[in-house]
Amino acid sequence: MKITLNHQLEEFDAEILTINELLKIKNFTFKMLVIKINGKIIRKHEYDTATVKDGDDVIVLHLITGG
Amino acid sequence: MQWIYDTLKTKTVGIAGCGGLGSNCAMALARVGIGRLIIADFDIISNDNLNRQYFFNNQIGKLKVYALKENLLRVNPELKVNALDIRLCSNDIIEIFNDCDVIVEAFDLAKMKQMIIETVLTFMPEKYIVSGIGLAGWGENNMLKTINMDRLIVCGDGEIEISETLPPLAPRVGIVANMQANQVLEILLGKMPYKRSE
Numbered sequence: 001m002k003i004t005l006n007h008q009l010e011e012f013d014a015e016i017l018t019i020n021e022l023l024k025i026k027n028f029t030f031k032m033l034v035i036k037i038n039g040k041i042i043r044k045h046e047y048d049t050a051t052v053k054d055g056d057d058v059i060v061l062h063l064i065t066g067g
Numbered sequence: 068m069q070w071i072y073d074t075l076k077t078k079t080v081g082i083a084g085c086g087g088l089g090s091n092c093a094m095a096l097a098r099v100g101i102g103r104l105i106i107a108d109f110d111i112i113s114n115d116n117l118n119r120q121y122f123f124n125n126q127i128g129k130l131k132v133y134a135l136k137e138n139l140l141r142v143n144p145e146l147k148v149n150a151l152d153i154r155l156c157s158n159d160i161i162e163i164f165n166d167c168d169v170i171v172e173a174f175d176l177a178k179m180k181q182m183i184i185e186t187v188l189t190f191m192p193e194k195y196i197v198s199g200i201g202l203a204g205w206g207e208n209n210m211l212k213t214i215n216m217d218r219l220i221v222c223g224d225g226e227i228e229i230s231e232t233l234p235p236l237a238p239r240v241g242i243v244a245n246m247q248a249n250q251v252l253e254i255l256l257g258k259m260p261y262k263r264s265e
Contacts, residue, residue: 034184067086067174
């Protein structure tokens with residue numbers, strides 16, 4: 001499948017991936033994230049059930065301390 | 068241009084956190100004549116805050132929200148300020164910032180940033196939230212940028228976390244805080260009438 005990840009086109013072998021699987025493949029190890037699939041926010045407890053498929057627009061925002 | 072001031076006078080901005088980002092962002096908005104600010108924080112001013120936060124030496128030991136209100140009113144006595152001494156949770160955010168035209172995320176901790184962004188995007192989907200992410204250290208001006216994600220707009224470098232070697236310092240924190248204030252103006256006034264040359 002091809003998805004847009006953080007405004008860039010990326011290709012994956014799988015047809016469908018859960019958010020946790022996607023994070024693992026991409027090696028996104030930050031603990032604090034905001035994730036949106038096609039504009040809809042995905043909350044932390046949904047990372048194992050929410051899925052990404054071909055054509056989806058995914059945003060993974062890393063939150064870091066400092067303010 | 069009078070319409071700018073007339074428009075801003077009718078607007079309310081919520082500021083979650085009154086540290087480096089919040090105090091400087093609030094000050095910029097007070098100077099341009101925003102109508103009302105709703106500021107919230109639970110912390111007390113300490114000596115180490117003065118390297119970047121808009122407070123004065125004789126305010127050490129005071130609650131940040133009340134000291135900031137005092138400082139904002141010294142600049143703009145017409146500003147209405149609701150100063151809330153509170154450690155914000157999700158329910159408070161929905162209630163306190165309900166009337167705001169824009170919400171500024173100015174927390175310190177990553178988990179608090181996540182909490183407010185999730186809360187606003189989930190329960191207040193019509194609101195704009197302007198977040199400050201990545202402001203530690205010094206230099207690297209050109210790493211600082213703004214990313215638009217619908218109603219969530221993120222200012223900062225997006226990657227440099229506070230650490231022993233990379234503390235938060237006035238210039239970079241102030242730039243990001245002012246980028247947030249600048250973004251608030253663009254939301255409230257629309258894009259400025261200027262065509263960029265290529």
